[in-house]
Amino acid sequence: MNYKKIHIGKLIDLKVMESGLKTSHICRFFKCDMNEINKMYEAETLDAEILLSWCKLLKYDFFRVYTQHLILYSPKAKARLSSEDDEVKKPARTELHKNLYTVEIIAFIMEKISSGEMTKLQIINRYGIPKTTLYKWISKYESTEA
Known part of the structure; x- marks a missing residue:
């Protein structure tokens, strides 16, 4: 799955074939x-309301x-x-940002590593995945692939 260039119509067509809907x-x-x-x-993009209907029909979150x-x-x-001065505003409190890494994202990253397409350092720098998270994935998912 190429997440960089999304062609939603092709993905829907694929899901329809997989589901066997008439x-x-x-x-x-x-x-x-x-x-x-x-x-x-054939459409590369679809209206959100139509896409929501496809999600319901195919029971898949596009x-x-x-x-x-x-x-x-x-x-x-x-x-x-800041509009008042040129200083950088800091947040009033520290906000917790948690990325949600789905199984598909982890598989995508693991494929990049296993194919040799990207190094661990390139993945950390390009996608902003913490080093400890990446190494946990590697230890967990490389052992299950074997």
Whole structure:
């Protein structure tokens, strides 16, 4: 799964094939003909309401694909400049930020390491995954792959 470039229509088409849903059932659910369904399969992006309907029909959270993209590729938040002066504002209290690493993200990272596509240091720097977290994944998931 390439989380960098998302083509949601292809992902939906793949899930439909995996689920074995009949096209007649899909057409009744969306109240449209097969041409419109095929246009959705070809669409790189879909309206959120339509995507939510696909999530319900296929019992799969397609929004998670976008969430995983954000976790892997969004830049870290920077401190904001104050409008009153040019000093950097610090948060009033320390905020706990917890990233949610799903099984798919862990598999994605482990594939990058096992294929030799990226080193551990490159993964830590590019995706901002803490060193201890990465090494825990390696010890846990490399032993289960063997």
